Amino acid sequence: MMTENxxxxxxxxxLKACSGVDVQLCYQCGKCTAGCAMAPEMDLPPSFLVRLLQxxxxxxxxxxxxxxxxxxxxxxxxxxxxxxxxxxxxRLIDCLRSEAQKEGCVSPEASDIIKFHKSFLGSVKRNGRLxxxxxVVEYKLRTLHLFQDVDVAPGMLAKGKLPLIPxxxxxxxxxxxxxxxxxx
Amino acid sequence: MSKIGVxxxxxxxxISATVDCARVAQAAxxxxxxxxxxxxxxxxxxxGQQLIRQAIRExxxxxxVVGSCSPxxxxxxxxxxxxxxxxxxxxxxxxxxxxxxxWVHEKGEATTQKAIDIVQGLVxxxxxxxxxxxxxxxxxxxxxxxxxxxxxxxxxxxxxxxGHRVILVEKEPSIGGHMAQLSETFPTLDCSQCILTPRMVxxxxxxxxTLYTYAEVESVEGFIGNFKATIRLKxxxxxxxxxxxxxxxxxxxxxxxxxxxxxxxxxTRTAIYVPFPQxxxxxxxxxxxxxxxxxxxxxxxxxxxCPTGAITFDQPDQFITEEVGAIVVTTGFRVLPTSFxxxxxxxxxxxxxxxxxFERLASASGPTMGEIRRPSDGTVPKKVVFIACCxxxxxxxGIPYCSKICCMYTAKHAMLYQHKVHxxxxxxxxxxxxxxxxxxxEFVRRAIEEDKVNYVRGRVARVYERADGKLVVRGVDTLLxxxxxxxxxxxxxxxxxxxxNPGAEELAQKLHISYxxxxxxxxxxxxxxxxxxxxxxxxxxxxxxxxxxxxxTVATASxxxxxVVSLLSQDDLVREPLVAVVNRCAPPVYSTCVGCFxxxxxxxxQAIEREEIKDRxxxxxxxVAKVNPGLCQGCGTCVSFCRSKAIDIQGYSNEQMYAEVNAxxxxx
Numbered sequence: 001m002m003t004e005n006x007x008x009x010x011x012x013x014x015l016k017a018c019s020g021v022d023v024q025l026c027y028q029c030g031k032c033t034a035g036c037a038m039a040p041e042m043d044l045p046p047s048f049l050v051r052l053l054q055x056x057x058x059x060x061x062x063x064x065x066x067x068x069x070x071x072x073x074x075x076x077x078x079x080x081x082x083x084x085x086x087x088x089x090x091r092l093i094d095c096l097r098s099e100a101q102k103e104g105c106v107s108p109e110a111s112d113i114i115k116f117h118k119s120f121l122g123s124v125k126r127n128g129r130l131x132x133x134x135x136v137v138e139y140k141l142r143t144l145h146l147f148q149d150v151d152v153a154p155g156m157l158a159k160g161k162l163p164l165i166p167x168x169x170x171x172x173x174x175x176x177x178x179x180x181x182x183x184x
Numbered sequence: 185m186s187k188i189g190v191x192x193x194x195x196x197x198x199i200s201a202t203v204d205c206a207r208v209a210q211a212a213x214x215x216x217x218x219x220x221x222x223x224x225x226x227x228x229x230x231x232g233q234q235l236i237r238q239a240i241r242e243x244x245x246x247x248x249v250v251g252s253c254s255p256x257x258x259x260x261x262x263x264x265x266x267x268x269x270x271x272x273x274x275x276x277x278x279x280x281x282x283x284x285x286x287w288v289h290e291k292g293e294a295t296t297q298k299a300i301d302i303v304q305g306l307v308x309x310x311x312x313x314x315x316x317x318x319x320x321x322x323x324x325x326x327x328x329x330x331x332x333x334x335x336x337x338x339x340x341x342x343x344x345x346x347g348h349r350v351i352l353v354e355k356e357p358s359i360g361g362h363m364a365q366l367s368e369t370f371p372t373l374d375c376s377q378c379i380l381t382p383r384m385v386x387x388x389x390x391x392x393x394t395l396y397t398y399a400e401v402e403s404v405e406g407f408i409g410n411f412k413a414t415i416r417l418k419x420x421x422x423x424x425x426x427x428x429x430x431x432x433x434x435x436x437x438x439x440x441x442x443x444x445x446x447x448x449x450x451x452t453r454t455a456i457y458v459p460f461p462q463x464x465x466x467x468x469x470x471x472x473x474x475x476x477x478x479x480x481x482x483x484x485x486x487x488x489x490c491p492t493g494a495i496t497f498d499q500p501d502q503f504i505t506e507e508v509g510a511i512v513v514t515t516g517f518r519v520l521p522t523s524f525x526x527x528x529x530x531x532x533x534x535x536x537x538x539x540x541x542f543e544r545l546a547s548a549s550g551p552t553m554g555e556i557r558r559p560s561d562g563t564v565p566k567k568v569v570f571i572a573c574c575x576x577x578x579x580x581x582g583i584p585y586c587s588k589i590c591c592m593y594t595a596k597h598a599m600l601y602q603h604k605v606h607x608x609x610x611x612x613x614x615x616x617x618x619x620x621x622x623x624x625x626e627f628v629r630r631a632i633e634e635d636k637v638n639y640v641r642g643r644v645a646r647v648y649e650r651a652d653g654k655l656v657v658r659g660v661d662t663l664l665x666x667x668x669x670x671x672x673x674x675x676x677x678x679x680x681x682x683x684x685n686p687g688a689e690e691l692a693q694k695l696h697i698s699y700x701x702x703x704x705x706x707x708x709x710x711x712x713x714x715x716x717x718x719x720x721x722x723x724x725x726x727x728x729x730x731x732x733x734x735x736x737t738v739a740t741a742s743x744x745x746x747x748v749v750s751l752l753s754q755d756d757l758v759r760e761p762l763v764a765v766v767n768r769c770a771p772p773v774y775s776t777c778v779g780c781f782x783x784x785x786x787x788x789x790q791a792i793e794r795e796e797i798k799d800r801x802x803x804x805x806x807x808v809a810k811v812n813p814g815l816c817q818g819c820g821t822c823v824s825f826c827r828s829k830a831i832d833i834q835g836y837s838n839e840q841m842y843a844e845v846n847a848x849x850x851x852x
Contacts, residue, residue, distance in 0.1 A: 024632055
């Protein structure tokens with residue numbers, strides 16, 4: 001059983017300040033979940049996730065932070081594209097991800113996903129853009145999934161999709177500036 | 185020897201596809217009493233009607249049978265055509281060859297034969313028809329409005345402003361009804377009293393309106409245009425002419441702890457009282473049940489203090505009779521008694537209140553001057569739970585229908601609470617949000633989005649008091665996968681269902697109007713005649729039909745007023761002469777009525793009177809039945825009850841009907 005309304009501190013207010021999204025706008029029509037490509041994989045489908053946030057209860061908030069869903073979202077923005085009330089779920093999820101990391105309650109099932117994000121950003125930081133091989137190497141080192149998907153590598157190499165030396169961009173300094181500003 | 189014309193219509197192919205119309209006409213021409221018969225493709229068209237008119241003139245016809253569609257469709261058309269040719273319209277009859285024959289049978293010999301039989305029946309009837317003239321009934325140009333809530337006020341003002349006189353009867357000491365009790369109104373948050381009280385004053389001052397408060401309709405007799413209503417004026421114990429409304433008596437009355445009806449029991453009043461400061465008329469009445477003098481025989485304090493000597497004890501109720509042409513019923517509704525759901529603790533916990541009690545708390549004229557305070561200890565509640573559908577949509581314990589207004593007033597209550605208690609938290613338990621109406625959905629969303637009202641979808645199982653004295657509401661959030669929810673509450677507001685008034689059934693029987701299983705008055709047609717009853721001349725408006733919000737109530741009131749005004753704008757009403765008559769072969773002596781008056785007991789419309797037949801010296805020979813043609817609806821019940829066969833319906837006499845049926849049966 002859950003007790004509602006015991007409200008210090010209010011996660012809803014914190015979330016609203018971070019994301020600028022008012023979850024109370026949602027009237028639970030379910031259109032976001034209906035169209036979500038990842039919903040079948042999610043433990044909390046998008047509309048349910050928003051409903052949990054609407055209650056304002058710390059237990060419900062914790063449940064959202066610990067969920068797999070916030071890490072499974074691919075940010076395709078189909079949900080907000082269709083939402084009649086323009087509730088920006090992807091933006092909400094961005095904030096929830098950083099909150100989950102701050103609170104140290106990231107779903108254990110999300111660790112590979114986070115490692116992928118880190119490898120992706122690491123490659124961009126080094127080269128100014130994504131270097132495919134660069135990404136693959138860092139991801140495998142982080143996760144130790146050494147043989148995952150290796151069967152596709154020859155084909156990609158043959159088609160020139162996996163350049164051995166990553167391409168660097170001219171404006172590398174500006175990219176560095178961006179990373180510095182966002183403290184990453 | 186009669187000269188009847190028979191006109192068979194093909195109705196395009198509707199009749200001719202299965203019936204041989206030419207043969208029906210041929211057969212008709214040979215029937216006894218028929219002087220002319222023909223068929224035509226569209227008898228109702230202008231050339232078709234011209235055919236009938238011409239035949240009447242050329243052949244000097246004294247009766248017409250049109251074999252065509254249902255008489256409900258074109259009887260008026262053909263009767264008008266006959267009248268234009270100089271024939272009494274009631275000598276024209278319709279043989280229904282379409283609905284009763286061609287549409288329901290295959291093409292064939294038997295179908296044509298049935299058509300011939302139907303025509304034969306009508307020919308036999310028309311041979312016995314008598315010319316009739318429509319009945320003209322004068323109209324009393326005055327209306328009676330029963331109930332002085334916003335519906336009655338609106339209807340009375342609309343009728344009065346059209347120049348007709350109105351009698352407005354209200355059973356309480358003041359007009360205003362439920363609307364006077366409300367705080368603000370959705371979806372605009374207009375102050376209810378600010379928009380209502382000017383209209384109440386307008387009613388009191390209108391030269392065309394006679395207002396009777398503290399009065400009830402005792403009985404109604406008569407019929408459209410000519411009703412006679414007896415009204416009971418309950419004794420107020422205060423002479424209205426002498427009373428100046430100074431209010432001194434109400435301050436001196438020693439009996440001060442009576443729960444006030446206007447404040448729904450949240451405030452008190454005295455035994456001599458004005459229901460609320462803005463009452464119309466603003467003069468007190470004595471509530472006999474709580475008055476020391478009436479109960480114990482002594483006190484009379486008010487009498488001693490009254491500066492004008494207006495207190496008049498021991499007056500009897502008065503009865504007055506008013507003649508009116510039309511009646512509008514606007515008796516409104518009440519909220520369901522809370523005993524229907526003991527699990528919510530109403531009556532057991534002081535801080536569980538009804539929606540209408542919350543209105544009084546939020547109203548500037550209420551017991552707390554508009555501050556939201558708990559009835560138990562007068563503190564400001566910091567957590568309020570609103571429970572929607574209390575009794576509504578609950579066929580097992582409450583009522584199966586949706587009370588319609590609760591979604592909106594609950595949103596308004598939560599909103600008003602948030603406006604008045606800034607650090608307060610409000611939660612609404614709902615099943616669905618039904619906010620159909622101009623700006624209604626936006627209003628509910630405003631409560632949720634701007635005023636931060638917490639809406640939880642699910643019903644409440646029970647409200648209970650915890651050991652520490654806090655109320656706890658246990659419900660469910662079905663949007664969280666049916667998770668149980670418990671919320672502490674300082675106050676709980678129940679959106680109780682709207683139901684019919686206790687006296688509704690009795691009033692309906694007095695007025696001879698129909699009502700539904702919930703005792704709401706029934707309209708003549710739910711869509712196309714929404715403010716009329718099945719009884720001509722009696723109209724409905726407002727929540728006595730079903731729970732209605734203020735805009736809808738006012739709209740129906742103005743609609744009913746328009747109906748009344750169109751009735752009262754006529755000098756007299758024309759009615760079909762198809763009424764019962766008592767046979768009097770050679771009046772006055774030979775009435776075949778034996779005076780048993782079984783008909784009088786059978787008549788559902790009180791249309792049968794007693795008539796004394798006298799000889800030339802004025803001695804009564806016998807007392808017989810007489811039908812009032814204004815009241816008679818032509819139902820024929822009296823005809824079947826009459827033992828001496830002395831009553832007939834004009835146009836449908838026993839002789840005519842037997843002739844018609846015999847003609848149908850008498851062929852080989």
